[in-house]
Amino acid sequence: MTGFVLRRLLQAIPTLLAVVTASFFLIRLAPGGPFDLERPLPPAAMANLARVYGLDQPLWVQYLRYLGSVLRGDLGPSFSFRDLTVAELFARGLPVSMTLGALALSLALILGIGLGTWAAFRRGRAIDRLIGLMAASSLALPTFVVAPLLQIVFGLTLHWLPVGSWEGGAPSHLVLPVLTLALPQIGALARLTRASLSEVLSAQYIRTERAMGLPPGRIVRHALRGALLPVVAILGPTAAALLTGSVVVETIFGLPGIGRYFVDGALNRDYTLVMGTVVLVAVFVILLNLASDVLSGLIDPRLRLAR
Amino acid sequence: MSRAWGRLARNRGALAALGLLGAITLACLVGPLLTGHQPGRIYADLVQTPPGLGAHPLSEAVRPALERLAFRMRATVRESVVRDGIMRLILDSSRPIDERSLSYLPRSDLFGPPKVLERSEDGRSLVVEAPVRRLYFLLGTDALGRDLLTRILVAGRVSLLIGLVATAVALVIGVAYGAVAGYLGGRADAVMMRCVDILYALPFVFFVIMLLVFFRAGLGLILVAIAAVEWLDMARIVRAQTLSLRRRDFVRAAEALGLSTVAILSRHVIPNTLGPVAVAATLLVPRVILLESFLSFLGLGVQEPQTSWGALIAEGARAIESAPWLLAGPAAFLVATLIALNLLGDGLADALDPRLAERT
Secondary structure, X not given: OHHHHHHHHHHHHHHHHHHHHHHHHHHHHOOOOOOOOOOOOOHXXXXXXXXXXXXXXXXXXXXXXXXXXXXXXXXXXOOOOOOOEHHHHHHHHHHHHXXXXXXXXXXXXXXXXXXXXXXXXOOOOHHHHHHHHHHHHXXXXXXXXXXXXXXXXXXXXXXXXXXXXXXXXOHHHHHHHHHHHHHHHHHHHHHHHHHHHHHHHOOHHHHHHHHOOOOXXXXXXXXXXXXXXXXXXXXXXXXXXXXXXXXXXXXXXXXXXXXXXXXXXXXXXXXXXXXXXXXHHHHXXXXXXXXXXXXXXXXXXXXXXXX | OHHHHHHHHHOHHHHHHHHHHHHXXXXXHHHHHHOOOOOOOOOOOOOOOOXXXXXXXXXXXXXXXXXHHHHHOOOEEEEEEEEOOXXXXXXXXXXXXXXXXXXXXXXXXXXXXXXXXXXXOOOOEEEEEEEEOOEEOOOOEOOOOOEHHHHHHHHHHHHHHHHHHHHHHHHHHHXXXXXXXXXXXXXXXXXXXXXXXXXXXXXXHHHHHHHHHHOOOOHHHHHHHHHHHHHHHHHHHHHHHHHHHHOOHHHHHHHHOOOOHHHHHHHHHHHHHHHHHHHHHHHHHHHHHXXXXXXXXXXXXXXXXOOOHHHHHHHHXXXXXXXXXXXXXXXXXXXXXXXXXXXXXXXXXXXXXXXXXXXX
16 A cells, blocks of 8 residues: 555656646746736836846746745745745635635535435435436536525525625635535535445345345445445545635635635736646645545455556 | 437437527527627616516606706706607707707617607707617616627527537547557557546646636637547547457457558447447536636636626626626526536436446
């Protein structure tokens, strides 16, 4: 297992390098710079700024410097948020995004797997169809439609919950964003669980258990262990997407997470912020994919041998 | 294959989805010609009209609109009566009224060309007759006074086009790549799939956003950018299929007959992978449409004067308190299309793989 993890981490290095290189040169190819204002600065001031931030060097020197500083764990100063480094920006935004993401992920896991299991055990009945239809609809509802709808219903009409803002993570401010984030994942997980559990339930060993009169609770537990493999497989990408923040949800609910950094950074030509976000997300994706593969290996020993 | 069609035809949900998709596509193609409005036509006097079946201007809206117009003509409305679509009004002023100022009436979108019936001797009051226009805005108008239904249908053309074209591009790249990798096998396959794995790990949506931000979003670019993200799944599916097909007798027979690799791939391998590919493609279209609408929602996608469902939803979300129908209209079209495509994809999957249909 340790060897497997190490090998995967080694394989992650070329991927990360590709990500950093591609995004570095792509952003530099773009017209415009971080210090372009409506009223252009005097050339001397521009030259000074470029020198301070090292933008006067040849591009490949800047690239190597950036690689070096990333290796030392320094993501550099932000161009658009003055006096803040990219790392400080992440330190502010990441807790917000990760709180929301972790809550949404837990909710999606509980409800998604729960509803999927329920549907699989009541296959073909009305409740199965209902869950199937709800899952299909939740997948088709874009977050930017769900979020305003929730705001109207629970915020503006019923006045049960605040429409937005963070307020230090007060629980009532978390409900609507978490719900919005979790909804499509609930649908996806429910469908996946139902499909794979249906397959497992028709397997010989479950039929044997049924024939031997094992209590339903025990059967569910045995069946779920096999059925959860595909769920665990998509858990990596899902968790990465949820934990690194959502532009739409953070914009609509006015939350100070890191979801907005990338789009704002790109619009402002904030080179270091864009690069930092890309690196952060890539690291999350790689680590969480690895975690979900390790988890698969724990559930199904055959996968360990296959490696 | 015909049996698959039969199974699809028996799936009522999938059929309903197919019918709904056909209806939406048809409406988007011919609908804008039938609504009686140009998509870009601005009715400045009918901003944010709520949806309804009635003809505009509504009878209670005529008087306030008239008073606004009369103010610009430096006159006051003494009396106005609407009968059979013809409005008769009496204008007063402290000074003689210049009849040319009556051209404010037809310019307001609400009234037709006016006719002066009587003019008092001092010219300070006029009796005017003008037809009242009858405009229908079934889904209301937007913040600039454009007919929402027309705009949704025109936007639908863009959204559907992007969904179909990007899927087609992803399909061609993915099928070709997957078939070649699966057929060649061995080291070539390992290298090609390793590339796919690396591409999978890239935060691709970021690259799409970068392309759009830095190189000024255009429809073509969005299509290419989206297709570049989405061909990876297709390549994997086709490769897995090809790997199993390769060992089948008819492929080996074709090899023994000395057919070229291209001929074997195009005549024997790819046609046999089309079932699962059709399913994946049907499920890809809604994902592309959703991705496009997400980008447009961020303001990075389709730009004015063109519009797409995502762009319309973004507009609607901004006006949600004053005019919720601006969100509801385009969102309903988008969600209906997405659900229908998903149902159709599921139906196709069941129809092509009856074993799976029995199991699930």
